[in-house]
Amino acid sequence: DAKTTQPPSMDCAEGRAANLPCNHSTISGNEYVYWYRQIHSQGPQYIIHGLKNNETNEMASLIITEDRKSSTLILPHATLRDTAVYYCIVFGGYQKVTFGTGTKLQVIP
Amino acid sequence: DGGITQSPKYLFRKEGQNVTLSCEQNLNHDAMYWYRQDPGQGLRLIYYSQIVNDFQKGDIAEGYSVSREKKESFPLTVTSAQKNPTAFYLCASSIPGRRINTEAFFGQGTRLTVV
Numbered sequence: 630d631a632k633t634t635q636p637p638s639m640d641c642a643e644g645r646a647a648n649l650p651c652n653h654s655t656i657s658g659n660e661y662v663y664w665y666r667q668i669h670s671q672g673p674q675y676i677i678h679g680l681k682n683n684e685t686n687e688m689a690s691l692i693i694t695e696d697r698k699s700s701t702l703i704l705p706h707a708t709l710r711d712t713a714v715y716y717c718i719v720f721g722g723y724q725k726v727t728f729g730t731g732t733k734l735q736v737i738p
Numbered sequence: 739d740g741g742i743t744q745s746p747k748y749l750f751r752k753e754g755q756n757v758t759l760s761c762e763q764n765l766n767h768d769a770m771y772w773y774r775q776d777p778g779q780g781l782r783l784i785y786y787s788q789i790v791n792d793f794q795k796g797d798i799a800e801g802y803s804v805s806r807e808k809k810e811s812f813p814l815t816v817t818s819a820q821k822n823p824t825a826f827y828l829c830a831s832s833i834p835g836r837r838i839n840t841e842a843f844f845g846q847g848t849r850l851t852v853v
Binding site for chain 1: 771773782826846
């Protein structure tokens with residue numbers, strides 16, 4: 630079973646920040662939070678990951694709560710090309726990697 | 739360049755036939771995975787392998803088989819026992835016990851259609 634819960638869909642106006650939430654209340658100490666996105670009929674693309682500190686790269690920011698039970702992916706200035714399904718997964722150690730159903734983000738012109 | 743290669747990109751199969759999907763990686767990763775994705779759905783784990791000559795069933799292994807004779811290769815056979823094989827299949831690899839490789843975790847997928 631997937632270890633994360635995400636809303637099935639979200640809309641965001643082009644140019645605005647997209648904030649995608651993820652709940653992972655059963656996360657354990659050695660598990661990282663990863664975010665991937667999948668554009669239709671392609672392999673998922675890595676976005677960002679973190680353990681407990683907030684992280685930022687050229688694509689996005691990741692905010693992880695202090696108790697690590699939830700996180701938010703932030704796309705600071707969403708564009709139409711950011712329309713995709715976004716997956717939040719937790720992974721660590723010698724585990725199988727399982728995905729939930731993700732959040733379908735629709736960026737609106 | 740290092741990466742994961744899936745072939746073919748599109749595959750057609752007649753009902754009742756077995757078909758094998760190829761997945762090759764040159765990342766020196768020990769762990770490899772197969773996922774299935776149906777339209778509008780998330781990724782479901784079929785089989786995974788943490789090391790050569792060893793593999794485990796995922797959540798939907800029925801009707802599928804795998805082998806892991808080489809570190810670089812993890813072929814998936816869709817057998818005639820799989821009742822609804824039409825789907826998008828994704829292969830992935832990682833270093834077990836460590837973080838998911840951030841640069842090339844997934845292949846680009848094989849779309850299988852039963853005709």
